[in-house]
Amino acid sequence: MRNVIRLIWFDLKPELKPPVWIIMEWAIFLVQVGVYGAMLSQLVTGIEDYRKFFAVGLVIMITFDMASHTGRHFVEHAHEGRLPYLLSLPISRAKLFLTIALQGGAELALMLAVPLTVTLIIIGNLTWLSVIAVVLALFWLGFGIAGLMLGLSFIAFKSSDLYTAIVTGLSTIIIRFSTVLYPIIFLPSYYESAARISPLSYGSDLIRFILGFDPTILMNPIYAAVILAALAASTLGLGVFLIQRLVEGVKSA
Amino acid sequence: MPAVETKNLSKRYGKVYALKNLDFTIDENEIMVLLGPNGSGKTTLLLILATVLKPTSGQANVMGFDVTTQPTRVRQILGVAFQEARGFWRHKPADILRFHASVCGVAKTERESAIESILKDLELWDARNKLFMHLSGGQAKRMEVSKVFVQRPKFAILDEPTSQVDLRGKRKIWAQILKLREEGSTILVATNEVREAEYLADRVTVLDKGNSVVCDTVRQLKDSITGGDIVELEIDTSDMQTLRNALGQIEGTVKIINASSNHLKAYVSMAESWVPKMTDICYQRKARISSIRVTEPSLDDVFLHFTGRTLRDGDT
Numbered sequence: 001m002r003n004v005i006r007l008i009w010f011d012l013k014p015e016l017k018p019p020v021w022i023i024m025e026w027a028i029f030l031v032q033v034g035v036y037g038a039m040l041s042q043l044v045t046g047i048e049d050y051r052k053f054f055a056v057g058l059v060i061m062i063t064f065d066m067a068s069h070t071g072r073h074f075v076e077h078a079h080e081g082r083l084p085y086l087l088s089l090p091i092s093r094a095k096l097f098l099t100i101a102l103q104g105g106a107e108l109a110l111m112l113a114v115p116l117t118v119t120l121i122i123i124g125n126l127t128w129l130s131v132i133a134v135v136l137a138l139f140w141l142g143f144g145i146a147g148l149m150l151g152l153s154f155i156a157f158k159s160s161d162l163y164t165a166i167v168t169g170l171s172t173i174i175i176r177f178s179t180v181l182y183p184i185i186f187l188p189s190y191y192e193s194a195a196r197i198s199p200l201s202y203g204s205d206l207i208r209f210i211l212g213f214d215p216t217i218l219m220n221p222i223y224a225a226v227i228l229a230a231l232a233a234s235t236l237g238l239g240v241f242l243i244q245r246l247v248e249g250v251k252s253a
Numbered sequence: 254m255p256a257v258e259t260k261n262l263s264k265r266y267g268k269v270y271a272l273k274n275l276d277f278t279i280d281e282n283e284i285m286v287l288l289g290p291n292g293s294g295k296t297t298l299l300l301i302l303a304t305v306l307k308p309t310s311g312q313a314n315v316m317g318f319d320v321t322t323q324p325t326r327v328r329q330i331l332g333v334a335f336q337e338a339r340g341f342w343r344h345k346p347a348d349i350l351r352f353h354a355s356v357c358g359v360a361k362t363e364r365e366s367a368i369e370s371i372l373k374d375l376e377l378w379d380a381r382n383k384l385f386m387h388l389s390g391g392q393a394k395r396m397e398v399s400k401v402f403v404q405r406p407k408f409a410i411l412d413e414p415t416s417q418v419d420l421r422g423k424r425k426i427w428a429q430i431l432k433l434r435e436e437g438s439t440i441l442v443a444t445n446e447v448r449e450a451e452y453l454a455d456r457v458t459v460l461d462k463g464n465s466v467v468c469d470t471v472r473q474l475k476d477s478i479t480g481g482d483i484v485e486l487e488i489d490t491s492d493m494q495t496l497r498n499a500l501g502q503i504e505g506t507v508k509i510i511n512a513s514s515n516h517l518k519a520y521v522s523m524a525e526s527w528v529p530k531m532t533d534i535c536y537q538r539k540a541r542i543s544s545i546r547v548t549e550p551s552l553d554d555v556f557l558h559f560t561g562r563t564l565r566d567g568d569t
Contacts, residue, residue, distance in 0.1 A: 003356050010352045014343040081339030087305045089356055090328040 003091050008103045019110075025062065026114040032058055033118065046186055047217065055119040056211065057180040059112060060141070060204040064175065066111050067142045068167050070104030071149025101236070104146050105139060112138065125211050133210045140228045141203035147235025148199075180204045183217040202227045254317065256281040256408065256439040257302065262311035264297050264463075271297040272463040274311065279441060284434050286450040287443040288552055289460035290562075295443035296336060298460070299410050302441065303333045315408055316439075332357065332406030336413050336443075338397035342386040346377055346396050349385065350403050357404045364403075371402045375425055390417040395426065402429050409433060409440045415449060427452055447552040459556055466559045474555045482524035483548050484531070486517045490540035493517075499538065503530045520550075 015021065037051035037058075044050035077083040086096060116134065120126040152166060175181070177191065178198035184205070187195055195201045202224035209221040255278035262275040272294045279285040287295045300306040301313055304324035312319065318326040341349050350368045359367060372378045375395045380388060388396060394417045401409050411430065415423040430453055434440055444450055450457055451471055458468040467474065475481065490496050497509055497517060505522040512518045521527040524547045535542050556562070 006352065006356055010344075010348075080342065081335070081337045082341065084300065084303075084305045084335055085333075085340055088303045088328060088331070088333045090325065090358070091356070092325045 001095075003089070004095050004099045004102065007086075007089075007091070007096075007099045008106060011103055012106060015107075016110075022110050025111050029058055029062070029115040030118065033122065047183060048214075052119075052123050053183070053208070053213070054181065055115075055122050056208050056213075057204060059115050059119050059138070060180050060200055060207070061175060062111055062115060063108060063138050063142050063203070064145055064171060064200060066108040067104060067145030068149050068171065069107070070100065070142075070146040071152060072163065072167070073104075074100060074150055097236075100150075101143065101146065104142065108138070108142050109135075120211070123211050130211060134207050137203065137207050137210060137225075137228070140232050141199070144199055144228055144231035144235055147232060147238060151235055151238045174198050174200055178204070179219065184219055185217050199228065199231050255279060256283070257285075257313075257315050257441065259298075259302075259313040260311055262298075262301065262313055263309045264294075264301060264306065265309040270463050272301075272308075275463065275465055277458060277465055277468070279439055280455075281439055282434065282437055283455045284430065284440045284442060284453050286454035286457045287441065287460055288445065288447075288450045288457050288556065289443075290445055292462075293460040294463040295445075295460055296412055297463075299333070299412050299441065299443055302327075303331060303410055304328055329358075330407040331410060332401040332404040332408075333410045334398040334401045334412060334414055336416070338390075338393035340385075342384065344385050345382050346372065346385065346388070346399070347381040349396070350399060353400045354403050357406070359404060367403050367405075371399045371429075374429065375399055375402075376422070391419060391422055394418050395422055398426055398429070402433065405433060405436065405438065407438060409438050411440065411442045413444055413446075414442060415444075415446070423449070450552050457552065457555075459552075459559055461556075461560045461562075467555075471552065474552065475550045478520065478550050478554060478558045481550065482521050482527075483550055483554065484519040484521055484524055484528060485512070485544075485546040485548065486519065486531070486542060487515055487544040488517065488535065488540050488542055489515060490535075490538065492538075496535070496538055496540050499534050500531055503527055503534070 033051065033055050037054045040054060041049050041051040047053055074083075077086065087093075089096075091099070116131070116138075117126065120130060120134075149167065152163065152170070175198075177194035179187075179195050179201040184192060184195055184201070196219070201219060205218040206221050206224035206228065209215060209218055209224070215221070257277075257279040259275050259277045262272055262277070263270060264272040275294070275298065277298070287298065289295050297306065301308050301320060302315060304320050304327050307321055312321075314320070315327045316330055318330075320327050344352075347368060350372070351364065354364045354368065355361075369378070372381050375398075377392060377395055377399065380392055385393065385396070394415070398411060398414045401411060409430075414430070415426050418426065427449070430440060430442065442449070442453055454471055456468060456470055457474060459466040459474075467477075469477070488496065493511070493515070497511070500506065500517070500519065501509055503521075505527050507520040507522065509517055509519045519527070519531075528545065528547070532542065534540075550558070
């Protein structure tokens with residue numbers, strides 16, 4: 001386990017010197033909520049204080065970005081020649097996958113520290129219980145998205161440009177056709193069907209449920225929890241399977 | 254028991270075999286050099302032994318551990334310097350070595366002194382706090398092999414350890430490899446540099462198209478070539494083919510090949526008696542000899558002898 005921590009810290013350290021990207025992400029969040037969110041809450045009349053709804057949506061979007069980044073990070077490992085080195089270290093494959101997942105989790109935690117705190121303050125629900133519940137839900141969502149992106153990273157394994165294009169396109173679709181920014185009850189039927197497929201809908205509505213939003217405007221939280229757990233388990237399983245098949249080359253066996 | 258052993262080892266990428274039914278052994282405390290052109294399967298074999306790739310079929314054992322079923326045990330005793338010195342662009346050499354040494358279990362008390370000693374020996378000390386991305390190609394390569402020298406593993410794998418490194422740097426790396434062997438390590442070096450193979454090898458395995466063509470000591474390999482002496486000639490003549498046929502009749506001639514239009518390479522048994530006869534024939538046929546060079550065969554000649562191609566031909 002010590003080697004897992006060493007590897008995470010070794011990879012994370014240069015990104016924190018200095019942590020410009022994290023501070024920029026926090027600043028963008030604060031501007032989005034403080035300016036854009038405040039304006040929107042005056043324009044949107046269907047929900048009481050849309051800014052709260054919007055802030056949770058932004059937290060979900062950051063989670064999605066960071067989980068995508070984990071997949072991209074893996075592609076970069078392969079493209080930059082780091083992957084064979086990592087695979088040759090005296091760390092079992094299971095621990096190596098754990099390292100990738102935990103590093104993604106650590107980056108996500110750093111990135112969300114300020115946005116999540118601010119969101120909970122705006123909502124008026126900054127308690128230990130809410131923090132733990134939300135972090136757990138976000139972790140599951142991040143796990144699922146990271147697994148999905150790991151799977152995708154293998155589709156685009158030979159080209160990081162192609163991977164970027166796919167993820168950009170996918171993020172546009174997954175975020176817009178979801179309940180991240182709009183409650184499901186206000187969506188037209190054709191749009192609602194698409195939103196029910198997006199994993200982000202389940203992640204965002206589960207967190208809103210935990211934080212005490214009106215359940216009548218949300219998707220069923222039990223379904224959401226089950227679907228997020230299934231997504232995390234299946235996509236990570238897919239990621240491990242693909243790593244073994246394509247990186248280590250057992251595909252040809 | 255050999256330190257490393259493969260039996261019927263094959264690796265297939267789609268329909269192409271990178272390795273085909275390879276039987277191969279390395280004795281304990283031996284430097285085995287894999288010699289072969291690019292695409293001969295050297296790197297694939299190294300990656301399988303390093304547990305980075307899995308074989309399509311066959312078996313490979315390192316110090317008694319199966320690379321497929323006990324990969325973590327294998328990783329605990331090996332150190333690898335990869336062909337491409339890439340990866341941790343935003344890290345500093347000293348930090349990379351510190352990380353590597355700690356993950357590979359080098360005792361904390363020995364780490365700093367080992368890192369300092371290797372960085373100084375390989376002339377990387379002044380660059381220790383530069384970012385990896387700012388190192389030159391040669392420095393990056395020296396950095397890559399430094400990991401193995403700091404780790405001092407039981408089984409070391411070095412893939413083209415001195416490519417892109419200048420002669421001075423090569424000699425320092427070779428000295429470190431020999432020192433590692435003196436300390437008891439078993440070492441596998443892949444290269445397509447003949448001089449490196451001759452300098453380091455206890456034994457050489459010649460790989461070609463995923464097969465082991467021959468394996469022996471450098472001396473034995475050279476002696477195994479019939480016509481141990483090589484006479485290289487540069488001749489100006491209007492009829493090279495006829496002259497070549499005439500030279501082929503001299504006693505002790507094993508074979509003569511055209512290295513280029515005016516350059517012949519003769520494999521002969523006794524150069525000291527062959528050369529005077531050759532000069533007589535050239536004089537009679539009014540062929541002007543502009544250069545004569547007598548050499549013993551190189552490992553390139555060994556490769557040519559056993560595969561019918563030169564190491565450089567094999568690259569293409």
